[in-house]
Amino acid sequence: MLDYLIAGLLNVVTDPINLLMLIAAIFIGYLGGAIPGVSGTMLVVIMVPVTYSFEPDSAFILLTGIYAITAFSGAISAILLRTPGTPEAVVTTFDGYPMAQKGQPGRALGIAIFCSVVGGVIGTLCLMLISPALANVALSFSAPEYFALAVMGLTVVASLSGKALTKGLIGVLFGLMISTIGMDPLTGTLRYTFGSSSLLSGIDLIPVIIGLFALSEFLKKTTESHAVQQVISNVKTKIFEMEVFNKIKGTMARSSIIGIIIGILPGIGATTASMLSYSETVRWSKEKEKDSYGKGNPKGIAAAETANNAAAMGTLVPLLSLGIPGGATAAVLLGAFVLHGMQPGPTLFSTEPELMYTIFAALLIANLVMLIVSKPFIKIFQKIVNVPYSILGPLIVVFCVIGTYTVRNSYFDILVMVLFGIIGFALEKYRFPMATIILGVVLGPLTESQFRRAVEMSSGDFSIFFTRPISLTLLIISVLMLFFPLISGLIKKKKEQES
Amino acid sequence: MNQAKKDYIFYSIVIIFAVFFLTSTPQIQSTNQSFIIGPTTWPYILLILMVFLGLYGIVSTLIKAKIMKSEEITAVQGETEPVRKIFKLSIPIVSLLVVIIYVLLLNIIGFIFSTILFLYGITLLLGTKKQWTAILFSIITMAIFVILFSVLLQIPLPRGVGVFRAFSLFFY
Structure with a gap:
């Protein structure tokens, strides 16, 4: 493994194009993540089509690099503006902004940077250790297990949809339906093409993602006020202070573990991880210290930033080892793999080991580079944060259009993108969990084809899914995951009634 | 428009979508009959589930709306901000x-x-x-x-x- 990692590191550092991609990733990640209104998911979404003509190595260095950086960069505006640059940084505002207001913005940023690096590096190391091992186990899987795995991936819907489980399930079914349009991969039969030649090859994933996530987001943002914001100025970032480190080291250790575990569980994501880690940190604190949370306690920042960066890396475990996206951005990355002609999953470690370890190396470097690059970036942050949305928004739209067009040079895809933008914008009003549709579209082909293959394997006997131990276990876990929110809700209600 | 009304519209659209695709599924002509599960089975499963979820959604909204009515909604809509x-x-x-x-x-x-x-x-x-x-x-x-x-x-x-x-x- 170590040789592969060294080869990966060399591949990133010695190839000029790869190095350029890494630098670009860092730059874009900082810029996009720090500006409120551009989330990490959206950045990766817009960049996927740009990478179309790149070599897979360069493409994934760029995409995963951006992903790693945005896990941190949202914290800058969270601390200096009280507006999280990305959703993951919401919890960072709790203690980060009060601390900055008290005249210590440099210390708050320093803690955020240091903890992000620690969380990110530990997360990446776990990713490197766990995913090849998990992939190895998954290599012995055959159709029924894959189907069960895909079903487990689909049950992520339960955590993606929060309270609106019915709507989430409808979203997944809608996504699965979209993926049936076009030529059936097993028999070559045309389905739901309604005589249109553009629909023969089906509806591509990228226009759907861009429409739902980027265009609809643009339409939503057009109403929000974008007045020039007051940024806390005169910031001298202090990345490492022994005195602070001694205070937060316990919190960092605990938060990394929470972050990784939450990250690996499909669909829960970095935002939840930082929330949970924050509440755990408060719970574990001494009674007299509890009041200081929300008023600039360094442990609060540490809890949030360590956990969300560790979780961001953890989310990649199920994606790279099993081909199951752990969250919205991971689903987009899965789309990127497909775009480059690969299907993420256990075989990728044996067919493309170099690419895998190049990705790990890039993540590791991106996380470490934050220590050096953050300081100068924060200096220019005050200038870029006030780019008005009337400039930023239109740029996003043109990116959406070009991005969609690049994939297949198809004008039809642009129309699909706009259609899904409208669908996304309309569904937003119903508080519809959008990521569920992506989940369905992404996992649709896998779920259907493995289901059918498994039934062929058993010559029509459906019990094949329940007689094989691994597939049975995975299906039981899926059912539990799907109903977990319901069960935990019931338990909570009961507890409340008792008290 | 209140939430219940929105939900009725949403679930109705879901049902209409599913029924539309259900009616066009029989038109799919399988080109290869040798498979146990043809190209239409999977869409049928999805669409029927969708219809059920749509109906479930409507029923649960009905029940919720009844409870809400009995509690009487006193909340005032707070949208006074002038919209351009x-x-x-x-x-x-x-x-x-x-x-x-x-x-x-x-x-x-x-x-x-x-x-x-x-x-x-x-x-x-x-x-x-x-x-x-x-x-x-x-x-x-x-x-x-x-x-x-x-x-x-x-x-x-x-x-x-x-x-x-x-x-x-x-x-x-």
Whole structure:
């Protein structure tokens, strides 16, 4: 493994194009993540089509690099503006902004940077250790297990949809339906093409993602006020202070573990991880210290930033080892793999080991580079944060259009993108969990084809899914995951009634 | 519109969608009969589940709405903020229309002209006050996009038809 990692590191550092991609990733990640209104998911979404003509190595260095950086960069505006640059940084505002207001913005940023690096590096190391091992186990899987795995991936819907489980399930079914349009991969039969030649090859994933996530987001943002914001100025970032480190080291250790575990569980994501880690940190604190949370306690920042960066890396475990996206951005990355002609999953470690370890190396470097690059970036942050949305928004739209067009040079895809933008914008009003549709579209082909293959394997006997131990276990876990929110809700209600 | 009403509309659309696809599923002609599970089984499973979920949604909204009524809604809608409107349409709707027009024009007058027009229009719509800023922004941005994508990354952007096609060939 170590040789592969060294080869990966060399591949990133010695190839000029790869190095350029890494630098670009860092730059874009900082810029996009720090500006409120551009989330990490959206950045990766817009960049996927740009990478179309790149070599897979360069493409994934760029995409995963951006992903790693945005896990941190949202914290800058969270601390200096009280507006999280990305959703993951919401919890960072709790203690980060009060601390900055008290005249210590440099210390708050320093803690955020240091903890992000620690969380990110530990997360990446776990990713490197766990995913090849998990992939190895998954290599012995055959159709029924894959189907069960895909079903487990689909049950992520339960955590993606929060309270609106019915709507989430409808979203997944809608996504699965979209993926049936076009030529059936097993028999070559045309389905739901309604005589249109553009629909023969089906509806591509990228226009759907861009429409739902980027265009609809643009339409939503057009109403929000974008007045020039007051940024806390005169910031001298202090990345490492022994005195602070001694205070937060316990919190960092605990938060990394929470972050990784939450990250690996499909669909829960970095935002939840930082929330949970924050509440755990408060719970574990001494009674007299509890009041200081929300008023600039360094442990609060540490809890949030360590956990969300560790979780961001953890989310990649199920994606790279099993081909199951752990969250919205991971689903987009899965789309990127497909775009480059690969299907993420256990075989990728044996067919493309170099690419895998190049990705790990890039993540590791991106996380470490934050220590050096953050300081100068924060200096220019005050200038870029006030780019008005009337400039930023239109740029996003043109990116959406070009991005969609690049994939297949198809004008039809642009129309699909706009259609899904409208669908996304309309569904937003119903508080519809959008990521569920992506989940369905992404996992649709896998779920259907493995289901059918498994039934062929058993010559029509459906019990094949329940007689094989691994597939049975995975299906039981899926059912539990799907109903977990319901069960935990019931338990909570009961507890409340008792008290 | 209250939440219950919105939900009724949503679930009805879901059911209509599913029923529409259910009725067009039998028209799928399987080209290969040797498989145990044909190309229509999977869509049938999905669509039937969808209809059930839609019905479940309507029923559960009905029950919820009844409970809500008995508790009587006293909450006052807090939307007093004046909303900027153009031709009685809200800004997102106008933006959406502008995007649709942009995309339709893209295939006719090509990337260069449609992008300039779009950027100019939308920046003014979203609140840029100065004419010159909008004009300069739209032309410079378009140029950057063309250089970056068509020239450097060799991605062929839409050229349009006729004269516009000929014009675009000068640049990329």
